[in-house]
Amino acid sequence: MSEPTPPWWLKPVNKVNMAIQKLGIPTGPVRVLTVPGRTSGRARPTPVTPFEVDGQLFTVAGYPKADWALNARAAGAGTLTRGRSSHRVSIVELSAEDARPVLRALPTKLPQGVGFYKRSGLVTQGSADEFEALAGRCPVFRLDPV
Template identity: 70%
Template sequence: MSEPTPPRWLKPMNKVMMAVQRLGIPTGPAMVLTVPGRRTGQPRSTPMTPFDHDGGLYTVAGYPGSDWAANARAAGSGTLTRGRRSRRVHIVELSPEESRPILRTFAAKVPVGVGFAKRSGLVVDGTPDEFEALAGRLTVFRFDPA
């Protein structure tokens, strides 16, 4: 089975989200993660929806093999921005086993991410069990204070 790919409208929508954030306007729970690119070292930014799980801050890559996740993995640290507020973070990738409870929580706390996963065919109903089964396919990161 081939992995799903992001819809064509996602990159333009991400650019709009980042522009709104640069204006200092928070967009709900969304934040922008900026890390150096793994090839060029130039800053690369992507919007995401981090969420709390047992006191930690986590995010899930919505598509297997996403470039932003590869950049975050290579960088190991970056900046999370919401509106005009930024903070440096260490980026820790979780093992598939560690990611299981986080993926279950994602299903409950990030409805926009559940919608993406349903539309892309990663899940059918968006249940916690379906997301837990994606451990090892979707990258899960924890953001620790730098």
């Protein structure tokens, strides 16, 4: 099965979201994760929607080969921004086994994100079982304060 690719409108929507955040206006649970590019070293910001499981903060790549996830994996650290508040985080990618309970919690912890995964074709119903099955396919990162 081929991996889904992001829709044409995702980059423009992400740019608008980042511009709103830069004005100091938080937009729901969305934050901007900035990491150095894996080849250029330039700061690469992208909107992410972190959620808490057992007191720890996680984010999941909506597309298995998303550039931001490849950059986050290579960088291992970045800056998480919400509105005008920023803090450094270490970025730890979870193994498929460790990712299972986090992915299973996603539809409950982040219900507004389920539609995104449905539209991408990664899940059909949005059940916990479907999300858990994404382990090893969609990168899951733990964001630890530095």
